[in-house]
Amino acid sequence: MAYIYMPLIFTVIGYGILWIATAPVIDFVYNVGSMVMAQEVPEFNTQLGSVFDGNDGTPEEQPEFVSTSNVNLPVFGEQYGQITCERIGLDAPVYFGDDNDILRVGAGQYIGSFLPGYGRLIMLCAHNTTFFRPLQIIEAGDIIVFKTSYGVYQYQVSRTDIKDHNDSSAYDLLKEEEELIMYTCYPFETMVGTKTDRLFVYCEKISGPTVID
Amino acid sequence: MRNNKKKKSNKLLKKVISTLLSFLLAVIFTVGSVLIGVYIGFLNENRIIDGLNYKDYYSGVESTFYENSKDISTPIGLPDTVLDGIVESEKVHQDVKNYVVSAVNGQTFIFDIDSLKNKLEENVRGYFASQEWEIQPEQEATIPEYTQLIADEYIKCVKLPLVEHFASAKRVYQKILLFAIPSIVILSAIIIFMMLHMQKWKHRGIRYIVYSSFATMLMVAIPGVVALASGFYKHINISSEYLYYALVKYISNGLWVFIYLALIWIVVSVALLFLIRFVKNYKN
Known part of the structure; x- marks a missing residue:
């Protein structure tokens, strides 16, 4: 019998001493561990999700307001809209976020900017050789249609500008007026060195429901 | 008593x-x-090698390298086809293994990236030729810059994170x-x-x-x-x-x-x- 209870007692005392001795660092280790451990075993789904229902409404039949409860907010990597400009042949799905996985399949929204209808700045980017290639022929006055599940928005191009990619004067994230900015690498030619310039296309809102509480 | x-x-x-x-x-x-x-x-x-052999590590590195290379090529205006065959699966396998063994033994592994760069350059020139485009001086100057970017990406993908601290x-x-x-x-x-x-x-x-x-x-x-x-x-x-x-x-x-x-x-x-x-x- 002693061959069972004696080792058990030793084990309990051993772990007890270890627990007491390491108590000050256990919390620290646990907190550091929590930063790299997920609640669940991670899933590696490479498919990007979508909250966009393919809204087939027209800009003319949109309500003036839409409640936030009707806005299905996207999470990072989800498609939430479709942006088009008939004249230049622009037609791109819009995703929330702008990492490489997103830019392979559509236009991405900088997550520090806002969704359409919130009366703030919306910033979209895409590669100039794929989804935003048509921007090379965009002009002031062109109409952009931005469809989301909660409304169809229209924006009109007011101007374009070319700035360095580090030039933060190209946008104002605190602006309290709805503005759509589409940006892409510049110039558009193939293999002309590292493209550090960006083409910015500024658009003013002309229609679409305002999101209210 | x-x-x-x-x-x-x-x-x-x-x-x-x-x-x-x-x-x-x-x-x-x-x-x-x-x-x-x-x-x-x-x-x-x-x-470590057992861990790498467990489930598609080498093919994972290879596909990540190709995906990342596409992300480099796309903004430059080159199609994915220029990346075809620039690196063989066997080379990826060997490079990962040799790099890990060198790193854990505290040695520096020298990557042979010349074949990758040469094949890539050949593909880029082939692409321009297929489009019947003449390579302009500015584009000519971009070719080595581009092939180096892809080669650096290859090295980045092959290197196992933190393994250099292992030694x-x-x-x-x-x-x-x-x-x-x-x-x-x-x-x-x-x-x-x-x-x-x-x-x-x-x-x-x-x-x-x-x-x-x-x-x-x-x-x-x-x-x-x-x-x-x-x-x-x-x-x-x-x-x-x-x-x-x-x-x-x-x-x-x-x-x-x-x-x-x-x-x-x-x-x-x-x-x-x-x-x-x-x-x-x-x-x-």
Whole structure:
């Protein structure tokens, strides 16, 4: 019998001493561990999700307001809209976020900017050789249609500008007026060195429901 | 009467001291086992290679390299086809393996990227020719810049994160082992000698060693069993799937080493039990 209870007692005392001795660092280790451990075993789904229902409404039949409860907010990597400009042949799905996985399949929204209808700045980017290639022929006055599940928005191009990619004067994230900015690498030619310039296309809102509480 | 009392008190004192020494021996054995377990289970390049071989690590590196290269090529205006065949799967496999072996041995692995760059340049020129475009001076100057970017991306993808720290960690650990293992052996020998010497009958002394070895078995096995059974280490958040599986396999391999060490302690304990029986019979 002693061959069972004696080792058990030793084990309990051993772990007890270890627990007491390491108590000050256990919390620290646990907190550091929590930063790299997920609640669940991670899933590696490479498919990007979508909250966009393919809204087939027209800009003319949109309500003036839409409640936030009707806005299905996207999470990072989800498609939430479709942006088009008939004249230049622009037609791109819009995703929330702008990492490489997103830019392979559509236009991405900088997550520090806002969704359409919130009366703030919306910033979209895409590669100039794929989804935003048509921007090379965009002009002031062109109409952009931005469809989301909660409304169809229209924006009109007011101007374009070319700035360095580090030039933060190209946008104002605190602006309290709805503005759509589409940006892409510049110039558009193939293999002309590292493209550090960006083409910015500024658009003013002309229609679409305002999101209210 | 007084002698009897003294004898009893001596016996009790012997018991208490033997128990304390037995516990101390268990702790020393456990520390030694854990030190050896960490060395064999985690600071072992074969465990890393096992982890990489477990589930598509090499093809994961290869596809990540191609995906990232596409992300470099697309803004430049080159199609994905220019990347066709710039690196063979076999080369990726060899480079990953050779890099890991070099890194864990503290050596610098020199990547041979010339063939990759040459093939890529050939593909780029082929693409321009297929489009019947003449390469302009500015574009000509961009070709080496572009091929270098892709070559750098290849090296980045092949390099296993943090493995370069492995060699220095292993060196430090080896120094600790060099001091700790002899100390543990000497301390254990002293304690065993004391326990055997204190007892009139040697088998009683061996019994305390069995308590220690069984306790060591438990203390070594419990963390490994709990970790493997709960699988909490599988919750680790790493973005690349291939890296995740390699790491999880590496950790589980390391934990299994502790289970094997616990099994060795069971064997030791059983052997000591047989020894007790043998010594008892010999005494009779």
